[in-house]
Amino acid sequence: MILRWILYYHQKEILRGLIEYPYVTGTSIIGIKYKDGILMAADMGGSYGSTIRYKSVERLKQVGKHSLIGASGEISDFQEILKYLDELILHDNMWDDGNSLGPKEVHNYLTRVMYNRRNKFDPLWNSLVIGGVKNGQKYLGSVSMIGVHYEDDHLATGFGNHLARPILREEWREDLSFEEGVKLLEKCMRNLLYRDRSAVNKLQIAKITEEGLTVSQPYSLKTFWNFAAFQNPTVGATGSW
Amino acid sequence: MFRNQYDTDVTTWSPVGRLFQVEYAMEAVKQGSAAIGLRSKTHVVLACVNKANSELSSHQRKIFKVDDHIGVAIAGLTAVGEFRFSGRSERRSIPITLKYLTTADGRVLSRYMRSECINYGYTYESPLPVGRLVYQLADKAQVCTQRSWKRPYGVGLLVAGLDESGAHLYNNCPSGNYFEYQAFAIGSRSQAAKTYLERKFEKFTESSRDDLVKDALFAIRETLQGEKLTSSVCTIAVVGVGEAFNILDQETVQALINEFEISGEEAPINESVAEQSVGDDQRSAAAEEAAPMDI
Numbered sequence: 001m002i003l004r005w006i007l008y009y010h011q012k013e014i015l016r017g018l019i020e021y022p023y024v025t026g027t028s029i030i031g032i033k034y035k036d037g038i039l040m041a042a043d044m045g046g047s048y049g050s051t052i053r054y055k056s057v058e059r060l061k062q063v064g065k066h067s068l069i070g071a072s073g074e075i076s077d078f079q080e081i082l083k084y085l086d087e088l089i090l091h092d093n094m095w096d097d098g099n100s101l102g103p104k105e106v107h108n109y110l111t112r113v114m115y116n117r118r119n120k121f122d123p124l125w126n127s128l129v130i131g132g133v134k135n136g137q138k139y140l141g142s143v144s145m146i147g148v149h150y151e152d153d154h155l156a157t158g159f160g161n162h163l164a165r166p167i168l169r170e171e172w173r174e175d176l177s178f179e180e181g182v183k184l185l186e187k188c189m190r191n192l193l194y195r196d197r198s199a200v201n202k203l204q205i206a207k208i209t210e211e212g213l214t215v216s217q218p219y220s221l222k223t224f225w226n227f228a229a230f231q232n233p234t235v236g237a238t239g240s241w
Numbered sequence: 242m243f244r245n246q247y248d249t250d251v252t253t254w255s256p257v258g259r260l261f262q263v264e265y266a267m268e269a270v271k272q273g274s275a276a277i278g279l280r281s282k283t284h285v286v287l288a289c290v291n292k293a294n295s296e297l298s299s300h301q302r303k304i305f306k307v308d309d310h311i312g313v314a315i316a317g318l319t320a321v322g323e324f325r326f327s328g329r330s331e332r333r334s335i336p337i338t339l340k341y342l343t344t345a346d347g348r349v350l351s352r353y354m355r356s357e358c359i360n361y362g363y364t365y366e367s368p369l370p371v372g373r374l375v376y377q378l379a380d381k382a383q384v385c386t387q388r389s390w391k392r393p394y395g396v397g398l399l400v401a402g403l404d405e406s407g408a409h410l411y412n413n414c415p416s417g418n419y420f421e422y423q424a425f426a427i428g429s430r431s432q433a434a435k436t437y438l439e440r441k442f443e444k445f446t447e448s449s450r451d452d453l454v455k456d457a458l459f460a461i462r463e464t465l466q467g468e469k470l471t472s473s474v475c476t477i478a479v480v481g482v483g484e485a486f487n488i489l490d491q492e493t494v495q496a497l498i499n500e501f502e503i504s505g506e507e508a509p510i511n512e513s514v515a516e517q518s519v520g521d522d523q524r525s526a527a528a529e530e531a532a533p534m535d536i
Binding site: 098 | 364366370372373376405
């Protein structure tokens with residue numbers, strides 16, 4: 001009798017999060033610091049499992065005056081995060097007092113949100129990259145769905161960690177110009193395009209500096225498929241059948 | 242202020258539009274021992290007079306660190322001795338028990354401020370902007386002026402802090418009002434300090450940290466009305482760019498007091514005329530070292 005009562009009142013909490021899968025997902029985000037600020041790249045794909053269902057999903061968004069957020073993972077959860085951020089920035093602006101939340105504050109706020117949800121077994125299924133410039137200070141940070149957070153000069157989510165970060169570790173420099181930064185990001189995105197099955201060839205690059213944010217128009221990368229390895233892909237693979 | 246039929250509770254207006262209970266609470270602040278604050282572009286200094294209840298008891302703590310970048314000085318009715326004042330014939334309507342409650346008010350408000358700073362720092366990894374803290378503090382005080390089952394806080398606060406928009410000094414009243422100041426004083430005989438600060442405040446923005454501390458000591462001396470200024474009756478605290486809020490220890494304060502007591506009676510800024518009039522060689526030599534010349 002009591003058990004039934006508990007179940008009735010706490011059904012939501014008991015069942016909450018035990019069954020949770022992402023449905024529509026975005027793939028990697030790559031972010032780098034460059035001379036004047038932060039550059040971030042993301043493709044515009046929204047996959048529904050193995051189907052590339054949506055091809056115009058904007059995964060890079062502005063947050064307040066100083067920050068840029070990129071998300072991979074469940075798109076609907078990203079939309080909810082954007083709602084939280086919208087309210088956060090609104091209240092910050094309403095103070096109207098010359099103070100404003102910068103990328104560091106936004107990053108930490110999101111860390112608290114993500115970790116809190118993880119503790120309730122009801123995560124927001126995203127990996128986020130937050131970047132920005134405030135008072136001359138560049139900031140680039142990452143938060144995962146379980147609340148793991150860190151900062152670095154270059155970051156990536158998902159497959160980007162395996163396919164893009166090695167390139168960045170070799171080729172990233174403190175004083176990259178805008179053009180060099182974009183070229184570096186494109187190199188990484190091309191690599192992801194070849195190797196990540198959920199990548200689509202339609203990407204945006206966002207730049208945030210002290211002056212402000214600009215997100216590029218969507219464009220495609222040129223790809224080359226005449227590599228010898230692609231001609232005869234299985235030639236090096238040994239197997240018994 | 243005479244006792245009247247409109248001062249029983251805080252939610253009753255008088256016919257001329259006054260809330261007497263709120264005004265009585267502000268009186269409590271005026272009875273407390275003095276607290277002063279002054280700021281430059283990069284530093285804020287708080288100073289207060291510490292009066293002990295009796296020789297046997299320790300001095301009241303009036304300055305509290307709220308966070309690395311914010312500190313507060315509190316003034317309110319705290320000591321029995323303060324209750325007697327000369328030259329006034331009206332009876333005060335402040336109940337006797339209030340004077341024991343107001344340091345508790347100060348403690349509670351400090352705890353609230355610390356809590357807010359900690360929560361903000363935890364969420365945002367960033368220091369709480371001072372203006373936002375005093376705003377919340379003021380809202381808290383206002384609530385007590387509009388509930389029949391509450392009473393206003395009996396302390397005034399001088400909040401000193403630093404944030405990205407610069408150095409700030411605020412005064413929070415029991416009424417729920419708050420104002421920002423370049424320099425201010427509250428508590429008993431604060432008018433003497435205010436007069437001194439009014440003469441000097443224009444220079445404060447560009448003052449160095451040490452000059453600011455010296456001016457704070459001079460202002461405190463004004464409130465003592467001839468009593469000897471020693472480090473046992475006053476407390477000084479500083480917060481600034483690159484300097485977390487800290488209360489100076491007694492030796493440091495005494496050394497500073499000795500420095501300007503030896504070099505002459507007058508304050509260092511703008512008083513080079515008075516220093517030169519002192520005939521003693523040693524003194525004027527010390528004056529040139531100790532006092533920054535107005536070049």
